[in-house]
Structures are given as C-alpha cells and as structure tokens.
Amino acid sequence: MGKPRRPYHHGNLRRALLDEALATIGSEGVDRLTLREIGARLGVSRTALYRHFADKRALLAGVATEGFRMLREQLVAAWKKGGCGGPAFLAMGVAYMRFAVANPAHYRVMFGSFVDPKEAEFELAAEADGAFQALVDALVALQRSAVVRDDDILLMARFVWSVVHGVAMLAIDGQVSEPGATEALMRYALDRLQAGIENGAGR
Amino acid sequence: MGKPRRPYHHGNLRRALLDEALATIGSEGVDRLTLREIGARLGVSRTALYRHFADKRALLAGVATEGFRMLREQLVAAWKKGGCGGPAFLAMGVAYMRFAVANPAHYRVMFGSFVDPKEAEFELAAEADGAFQALVDALVALQRSAVVRDDDILLMARFVWSVVHGVAMLAIDGQVSEPGATEALMRYALDRLQAGIENGAGR
DNA sequence: GCGTCATGTTGACAATGTCAACTATTTTTC
DNA sequence: GAAAAATAGTTGACATTGTCAACATGACGC
Numbered sequence: 001m002g003k004p005r006r007p008y009h010h011g012n013l014r015r016a017l018l019d020e021a022l023a024t025i026g027s028e029g030v031d032r033l034t035l036r037e038i039g040a041r042l043g044v045s046r047t048a049l050y051r052h053f054a055d056k057r058a059l060l061a062g063v064a065t066e067g068f069r070m071l072r073e074q075l076v077a078a079w080k081k082g083g084c085g086g087p088a089f090l091a092m093g094v095a096y097m098r099f100a101v102a103n104p105a106h107y108r109v110m111f112g113s114f115v116d117p118k119e120a121e122f123e124l125a126a127e128a129d130g131a132f133q134a135l136v137d138a139l140v141a142l143q144r145s146a147v148v149r150d151d152d153i154l155l156m157a158r159f160v161w162s163v164v165h166g167v168a169m170l171a172i173d174g175q176v177s178e179p180g181a182t183e184a185l186m187r188y189a190l191d192r193l194q195a196g197i198e199n200g201a202g203r
Numbered sequence: 204m205g206k207p208r209r210p211y212h213h214g215n216l217r218r219a220l221l222d223e224a225l226a227t228i229g230s231e232g233v234d235r236l237t238l239r240e241i242g243a244r245l246g247v248s249r250t251a252l253y254r255h256f257a258d259k260r261a262l263l264a265g266v267a268t269e270g271f272r273m274l275r276e277q278l279v280a281a282w283k284k285g286g287c288g289g290p291a292f293l294a295m296g297v298a299y300m301r302f303a304v305a306n307p308a309h310y311r312v313m314f315g316s317f318v319d320p321k322e323a324e325f326e327l328a329a330e331a332d333g334a335f336q337a338l339v340d341a342l343v344a345l346q347r348s349a350v351v352r353d354d355d356i357l358l359m360a361r362f363v364w365s366v367v368h369g370v371a372m373l374a375i376d377g378q379v380s381e382p383g384a385t386e387a388l389m390r391y392a393l394d395r396l397q398a399g400i401e402n403g404a405g406r
Numbered sequence: 407g408c409g410t411c412a413t414g415t416t417g418a419c420a421a422t423g424t425c426a427a428c429t430a431t432t433t434t435t436c
Numbered sequence: 437g438a439a440a441a442a443t444a445g446t447t448g449a450c451a452t453t454g455t456c457a458a459c460a461t462g463a464c465g466c
Contacts, residue, residue: 013413013414029316029319030316031234031317034452034453034454035453035454035455036452036453036454044414044415045414045415045416046415046416046453046454046455047414047415047416047454047455047456048413048414048415050414050455050456051412051413051414052413055454055455056453056454056455108316111372111376112315112316113232113233113311113315113376114234116232151391152391155387155388155391156391158370158373158379158388158392159370159388159391159392159395161369161373162365162366162368162369162370162372162373162388162392163365163366163369164369165365165369165372165373166364166365166366166367166368166369166370166372167361167362167365167369169314169365169368169369169372170361170364170365170368173314173316176361184358185358185361185362185365188354188355188358188359188362189361189362189365192362192399192400193399194399195398195399196395196396196398196399196400197395197399213444213445216444216445237421237422237423238422238423238424239421239422239423247445247446248445248446248447249422249423249424249446249447250423250424250425250445250446250447251444251445251446253424253425253445254443254444254445255444258423258424259422259423259424
C-alpha cells in the first residue's frame, strides 16, 4: 500500500509529451494531432502542456529539434565508425535514410514545413544547421583526400542532401511498398550518387 | 442600372475555391488555410464549398490532383520540345524543378502528406502515377538509345525522381536563399545526376 | 513553518469543420 | 410555358480544438 499513485507532478512531462506526440503522429498523422488528446492519454489536463511548450507549434518545433539532433548524432557516428573515408560516406548515407525510415514521425515534422523557417526557434535552426554541417564536414574531408570532385562545397553538399532526402521521402510516404524495395533503392541511389560525385567522373 | 451585381450562382465556384486556396497556402501556409476565410474572400457562404468538395481534405486533394496534372503536362512538353533525347532529359529535369518553384503551393500540398495515400481519391493516385510515368517513359527511351545505364527501370526512375524532388524541396523551403543559388543548384544537380546514370559510368 | 516558484487544473471563449434544413436559381420535361 | 427536378448557395447549430486567465497543488530553500 501507499503505492505512489499518480503524483501531482508528473516527473518528466516534457519528455512524455514529446513521446506521445510522436506516437500519435506516427499512427494518425500530423494533422490529427490534438493537444487535448495528448493530455488525456497521459492522464493529465489539457493545458498542462503549456508549462513546457509555448503552443502547439512549439511542441512540433521541439519534435523537429530533437529529430535534427538525433540525425546529426547518427550521421557523425556512422562517419566515424566507418573510418572517415569513402566507405564511411556510404555508411553516412545509409544512416540518413535509416533514420528517416526508423523515425518517420520525427522526419515528417522536420521537413513538413509545419514550422515556419522565418519564425523558427533559434534552437531548431541551429540543430538543423548542425545536421547539415555534419555532411559538409564529411565532404570536405573527402575532397581533401581527393575522393570526390573539387566542386563548390555548398553546392555539392546540397546536392547530396537532396538525394538522400528525396529517397527518404519516397521511402516514408509509402510510395515504395514492395518488400525490400526500400533497401534496394537506398543502395542503388547511394551507388549512383557516388558515381556522380566521385573524382574523375564526368566533364 | 440593372447591373448584374452578384448573381446567386457564382459561375465557376470550384475553380475560384481552388485558386483562393492556392493563394492562401502560398502566402500563409497550408495549416493556416480555413474554409470559412476562403468563403468570406469569395463573398460566398462558409458552406458553399461543400457543393464542390466533400470536405477540407477533398479540397486539398483537388489541389494536389491539379498539381500532378500540370506537372505531367509540363514534363511531357519539355521532353517532346527537347527532342526526346539526352538534352530533352535535362530539359525535363529543369521543368520539374521550375514547376515546384513556380507553384510552391501546389507542390507542398502534393508532397506534404496532407492526403493519406491509403484513403486518397482514385483520381489523385492516377494523376500522381501519370506524372511519374512520364519520367519512366523518358528513361525507357534513353535506355533504348543507350544513353543511360541499363539498370532496373523502376529503380532508376525512383532515383531520378528523388534527386529532382529533393532539390525542389530545398529550393521551396527557403533553405537555399542566396540569389541565383537555386538555379545553380538545379544545374549542378542535373549535371551530377546525369554523370551518375549515363551509360558507361561507374562499376 | 513559510514564502516562492514551478507545475498542473478548471472554466471560459473564439475559431473552425461539418451537418441538417431551408432557399434560390437553372435546367428539364411534358 | 408551367411544373418538376436538379443544382448551387444560405442560415443555424454543434462538437472539437487551441489558448488564455485565474486558481490550486506540491517541492524546496531558508
């Protein structure tokens, strides 16, 4: 007896709110996300959320921010674990797409333009930049070791980003449904991407 | 006098609703789109819309459907005008990205996952398929003339689609803001894409 | 023990999507 | 050409939702 029923203070409501939001987004879609339902599911009042997020957009911004942080961590991890060379670049590409497939809810919020880039929180912009920068850093290293072409770095990074992002979107949105097709597309895309930017290719 | 003030029947309310929706989405964003405001702006009642669309999702589906039709038309036009060969392929890529930049509202709705692909209207799915098929057809032709690699056609088409889609997203979402950067990215991306899938490249 | 602050609750309100019932206009039919 | 049917639009109502203001509760330092 005396079991700690539901204490008035939740303990880590912020975390729980994010998790619940992610669960709902994943199963129902972003537009079916309602603050009241999140509260209800957590056994908490409909406005408890406002002690942790300014409003609904801020909640989504929180999800996106977290997503970019996770993405960056996984990109950097893949790069380092792969040895910071050519193979590591492939591993990084795989890590990117795997992140999207494994965390579709995060991914959709991150790129669904639910948060206006103009009025985006500073933290979100910073994390998004950080993830992109991880890719830029890798490309710079590959340029130094003459693995990839010596093109404008920003241009090249944006191109690579476009490819993996495009594949991730296709994979997530269920356009690619045959079993194994996602993996195959990922492999093929990275293969052709590499062929396109490797040193000595074209021109 | 006796001027035909506002006739009871609007004439082409469906068209006007789509246009007004597009205007609002373009300037305010999809999530700020409200049926009531659309009606108000058109000087029409808030529920007049329901004579032309089943509900809000149907309106968005209408926007997306129209977008895919326009996209397909422009892709096919670019392909034919370019002579159905290698240069035409580039023209098609440019047409794709230009469409996105010129019609961001359409584009966002088309790929914003506002309409569940499972419960998507038949017409929408058909138009989306049609646009993709335009790309597949072009690639098949290029394969026949040995301009591009002889890879699995679906795989290759999805890869190409990913690239142009990824670039289009970056361009639209204001991530690429420096003047001229969008054009430069488009050119570079198509250049590298071509290098990646042209016959004799890699492996 | 007490104030202070973070955290959570209740009541209220305006905005929104949508339905049902009704009205106005056009088109079809005899 | 009038009646009937179909088409297009309106008004009233309601449940849902995001959000605010005012209040309640618990933790924690002094």
